[in-house]
Amino acid sequence: MPIAPEFFTIAEQLPEGAYELRLPDGFWVLKVADEGWQSEGVFVEVFGGSVIEAPTIFACPFPTVRVSVTDEEGKPIKGIVADETGKAVETDEEGFAVWQIPPNRPARLIAASLDRKSWATKVVTAEQEEVRLRLQAGTKVKGVVVNPSGQPIESALVSVWAIWDGMAETVCLLSQKTGEDGQFEFTVPSDAKLQLRAQKGSKQLLSQILPAPSLDFVKLVLQ
Numbered sequence: 001m002p003i004a005p006e007f008f009t010i011a012e013q014l015p016e017g018a019y020e021l022r023l024p025d026g027f028w029v030l031k032v033a034d035e036g037w038q039s040e041g042v043f044v045e046v047f048g049g050s051v052i053e054a055p056t057i058f059a060c061p062f063p064t065v066r067v068s069v070t071d072e073e074g075k076p077i078k079g080i081v082a083d084e085t086g087k088a089v090e091t092d093e094e095g096f097a098v099w100q101i102p103p104n105r106p107a108r109l110i111a112a113s114l115d116r117k118s119w120a121t122k123v124v125t126a127e128q129e130e131v132r133l134r135l136q137a138g139t140k141v142k143g144v145v146v147n148p149s150g151q152p153i154e155s156a157l158v159s160v161w162a163i164w165d166g167m168a169e170t171v172c173l174l175s176q177k178t179g180e181d182g183q184f185e186f187t188v189p190s191d192a193k194l195q196l197r198a199q200k201g202s203k204q205l206l207s208q209i210l211p212a213p214s215l216d217f218v219k220l221v222l223q
Helices: none
Strands: 026-030 037-039 042-046 059-061 064-070 079-083 088-090 096-100 107-113 118-124 130-134 139-146 157-163 171-177 183-188 193-200 203-206 217-221
Touching: 064 079, 064 107, 064 118, 079 096, 088 096, 107 130, 107 171, 118 130, 139 157, 139 193, 157 183, 171 183, 193 217
Parallel strands: 064 130, 139 217
Antiparallel strands: 026 042, 037 059, 064 096, 079 088, 079 107, 107 118, 139 183, 157 171, 157 193, 193 203
16 A cells, blocks of 8 residues: 555656656555556555666456447447447447457446437446447437527537436537527437536536436526
8 A cells, every 4th residue: 555545646658668656655556557458456665765676567458349239120230339438439331349348347338320319328348248239219309598588599509418327427428509599409318317518608507417308398598
């Protein structure tokens, strides 16, 4: 354990995979924390400001899962796959993509058709080799952004943030600017809880987080 429990530092990267760290006295555990890579912890002790040779850390990439996206009838379709961190990729023409899954925790994958009209989501673990995301037609959410006097606000940025059971934070799915009439329209996953956010200049508004079907038509008042 380090002297300060909350202490965290990043190694200076040197040529050919070497690294250098300057640490206070104490016992430390070193791990590779690069995106998509994992390693076992290596323990070192620093005492009296001593200089020690940095130990070799053996790292390997996260396990991968083959993801397939299909339409409602189970036919492969090109789409978009994302996770709760916001990372997103397009599948190939046959609906396939390869995704890295952290070995120590499950990941929620979210799939959408290219027109963002159909959605699917599933929690995936590193033990799985393949997972199918079968798209289902989404739910329409319409609304209008107005000022305190009830007049529509044009070109306000409206975004949809979603959360599913087991997730700690919402993830942004879609965004668009309102038209001259201040209105907006999205097609969203029917099984998600959603939050609408509107912004125009310094004015911002966050709606309550509610199930998708309850957001049929929403009035957002920018103060």
